Amino acid sequence: MITPAAAFSGGGSGTEADPYEITDVNQLQEMNAKLSANYTLMNDIDASETSTWNSGAGFEPIGDYTNKFTGTFDGNGSVISNLYINRPSAFNVGLFGVIGSASVSNVSLEDVNVAGSDYVGGLVGANTGTINQSYSTGIVTGSGYLTGGLVGENTGTINQSYSTCNVIGDGMVGGLIGQNNDGLVIQSYSTGNVTGEIEVGGLIGTISFGLVDQCYSTGNVTGSDYVGGLIGNEDGDVTQSYWDMNTSGQTSSEKGIGRTTENMTYPYNSDTTYVDWDFTNIWDIHGSVNDGYPALLSLTNFPPNVSINDPDSNSNVSGTFFVNASITDPNGDSYKSSVYLNNTTGNIDSHIDLSQDNDSVTFDSTSFIDGIYNIMWRAYENETDDGLFGFQTINITIDNTEPVLSVNDDTTDEGNFSQDNITCNISFSDANLNISTIAIYNTSDLVDSNTSSISPHTVTFEDLEEGTYQLNATVSDTVGNIAEMTTREIVLDTTSPYINKIVAPSDVNTSETVEIGFNVTDNIGVNHSLTEFNITGNASAELTEDGTWYNYTLNVPADSVDDIVFNATFYDDAGNLNASDDFTINVSDNIVPVIQDTVYESDANTSDSFIIGFNVTDNIGVNHSLTEFNVTGNASAELTKDGTWYNYTLNVPSDSLDDIVFNATFYDDAGYENASGDKTINVSDNIPPVIQDTVYEEDVNTSETVEIGFNVTDNIGVNHSLTDFNITGNASAELTKDGTWYNY
Helix, strand or coil: CCCCCCCCCCECCCCCCCCEEECCHHHHHHHHHCCCCEEEECCCEECHHHHHHHHHCECCCECCCCCCECCEEECCCCEEECCEEECCCCEEECCEEEECCCEEECCEEEEEEEEECEEEECCEEEECCEEECCEEEEEEEECCEEEECCEEEECCEEECCEECCEEECCEEEECCEEEEECCEEECCEECCCEECCEEEECCEEEEEEEEEECCEECCCEECCEEEECCEEEEEEEEECCEEEHHHHCCCCCCCCEEECHHHHCCCCCCCCCCCCCCCCCCEECCCCCHHHCCEECCCCCCCCEEEEEECCCCEEECCEEEEEEEEECCCCCCEEEEEEEEECCEEEEEEEEECCCCCEEEEECCCCCCEEEEEEEEEEECCCCCCCEEEEEEEEEECCCCCEEEECCCCCCCEEECCCCEEEEEEEECCCEEEEEEEEECCCCEEEEEEECCCCEEEEECCCCCEEEEEEEEEEECCCCEEECCCEEEEECCCCCEEEEEECCCEEECCCEEEEEEEEECCCCECHHHCEEEECCCCCCCCEEECCEEEEEEECCCCCCCCEEEEEEEEECCCCEEECCCEEEEEECCCCCEEEEEECCCEEECCCEEEEEEEEECCCCECHHHCEEEECCECCCCCEEECCEEEEEEECCCCCCCCEEEEEEEEECCCCEEECCCEEEEEECCCCCEEEEEECCCCCCCCCCCCCEEEEECCCCCCHHHCCCCECCECCCCCEEECCEEEC
């Protein structure tokens, strides 16, 4: 049995600045003595001897449920291999049993053999900390629940990590994680086979909340209940994550996107798979790496990527030609290149051991025999040809024999012509004829062209604008040689002014001032005095000239939202014209109705009746059908319209002194609104109580008992507590209330 030493036997002091330095498997086991310290791995460790430790139980996991690992562990990319743990009845089994608020990074576990009961993982049994850029390979077995190739249960963060372990468990079994319990799993993957009974997934057995983003799995998945290619069972978020339906044997998953092996391996379809994944900084994919699936740049060495950009594959070249390539090493490793030009007899020419910044070479083919050649560009790491290498090979054809070209008589000669067409007629021949091209250009651009592979080739370019043209014809063969006619300059003058651009807003507001502009050119100039301009609302409108621009300042009416339509016609001195289409400007209103005045009585008496009035104006008119009016005591109250006044007759209730609150909201046809805000009318009462009747005996005898009664009513009720009653001989006499009767 291995008993951790009281003091760490390696170098360092265990602080963040000076972590303990681990150089062998015994020091790895000593981490159990100081679970909150900082550690770094200094070299590769072969942990084979752990198979004989602790009577065959092997390595004792670092940290447990009671005493979690809370420090930091940096694997430095060094490999821990052949770790053995055989604790089939134990919980929290892995290199680390339980990670608390800890950070574990850059750990490489290879060929592990880990067995436990519940919470079993190649790297960690239960994680609540952060695992970054780490991986595991080998076998992980759990006889109970929560078994994963990397982590048994994750409630923390796992980033850019993977596992290829084959995983066997009972429930909650995953190629990477057994259960993600409100944890975060980002840019990670698993490729091992997964076997279990319930809640079995290629990546994760079950998810209880949390997030899984940009992950994938490919291993074969078998189980009985809740089995999925990516996720067995879930109650969380899974985004941009995939599983291989072919290799997993599963066509469904609780979450994730199923794809075929062809879709998931190089070259994959980026429109449907690994959408928005970062294949520059996080991932890369190569046919010879990771079986063609994506791999993490932080954990995988990729060969240089070579892409020959020029010449195109199967293209034709002649003379001296360039070979250009784009070369990148995904891991940033240094490399050299060699470029070979070969034919069926072997290597013809080459450029050897090019420096990393050299991505272009030339070959002079003028002395080579015509025929098919191949170009291979090979880039290799470590600056030797024995390093990891990438390459691309393309085929090209070399032929240095030009076609024969002759120009026939009906081709338009050089000179000036009063016509709108140009004709060209050529004859040509070549043993490897490809195509002929006849083209006309103006002073700066290609105007039109026509191609044919049949001789003679005749074309007439018609309906040409006025101007100066160059007529040119070329004939190429299949290997890129070109014969060219002498260019002819031809001048035509028949075209109208050209409206290059029309600038105008499509939407404006009332009272707004905007500019309308036409950019117009003509080879002989626009005659502005003949320009016609029409616009809604101004029969005398004219455009002003500013260079090639013809402008108009539009003052949008304040009182109308009718569309404004305009057009223009331009002439040159030859009388050629060009008329624009009608353009429509949609007019909207952005001015809210204005409440000019609100008339009402701020103080009123019960039973009063008076008018509440709003004087409201709007530049395009108030839409009375949309008006909203609210007043205390009348849910269906509406304002009546009288010109710009909107009125309501208020009948103050006779039986209430409650304040009356009212407000109104007014709209125009553009939907703009203005709300008055609440207005309050204070209600008072000016009607005294009415003594309807007084009942008493005018004559009584001594010792007789009689009733005195007053029948009293009031519009808002009698306040009995304020009632005064005076009678001879009893200074404290009071009336008693019975309905509207007050008795003594």
